[in-house]
């Protein structure tokens with residue numbers, strides 16, 4: 001008898017870090033629900049690539065800041081791929097305009113907190129509740145949840161306070177769910193990227209180029225790549241941190257080091 005591959009949901013998996021995580025998980029034998037919000041073409045492309053790797057993939061449109069969409073993401077994944085063993089909360093947005101914290105709008109704050117914090121928080125609540133039931137029924141084994149936060153969870157940027165606050169909240173969400181779910185056999189992990197080369201950082205590419213290659217921002221003097229983050233998530237997914245929960249895996253080129 002062949003056992004079915006485990007199923008992962010990766011939010012925001014059409015592009016950037018999420019796409020790389022989805023492909024890494026497919027290589028690690030996961031079937032993947034490829035969530036997207038707007039860019040259906042990118043999600044279809046990620047799914048095609050996963051199919052080429054021999055795994056099943058379905059694109060699922062859902063705005064994670066919307067409760068109905070979150071419920072749809074879970075039910076569509078269960079119906080089309082099966083019960084979920086791994087949730088990766090990757091989707092996130094940067095402020096449309098980087099504005100000084102004394103001027104930034106409530107509208108931007110609400111958008112960031114809804115997408116980066118409230119969305120993954122309640123998606124995790126719903127998926128974890130299901131995971132407990134699926135595990136009791138013997139349908140999944142060793143379920144796990146990953147939160148992609150950011151070094152902005154601890155390093156303040158005065159021109160995107162809303163982003164920093166949303167990521168700091170998300171880092172605490174990872175700890176809260178880790179504490180709650182350990183007794184149910186669900187491991188929860190925070191993966192904390194530094195400066196990663198994606199569409200999100202494209203607008204500030206030249207500024208970050210200078211900081212990375214001419215300044216002292218990073219001990220490891222290169223851009224982080226989506227694959228750097230994906231490798232950490234795959235290590236979690238493969239169970240390499242079985243006696244850990246609530247930990248932060250830092251993928252930041254040494255950004256966090258204070259160097260004298």
Ligand code: NAP
Nearest residue numbers: 012016017036037038039063064091092150196198199200
């Ligand atoms: P990106 O290239 O801008 O991609 C963002 C992804 O999130 C896209 O797939 C997008 O879907 C999806 N998304 C946005 N809003 C969504 C919503 N409401 N519902 C569902 N999906 C949504 O960003 P990235 O750089 O890969 O970032 C991925 C994660 O890593 C984010 O949480 C980000 O904060 C975090 N991070 C990034 C960096 C960095 O330097 N790049 C550093 C630290 C942390 P569509 O394609 O449909 O628009």
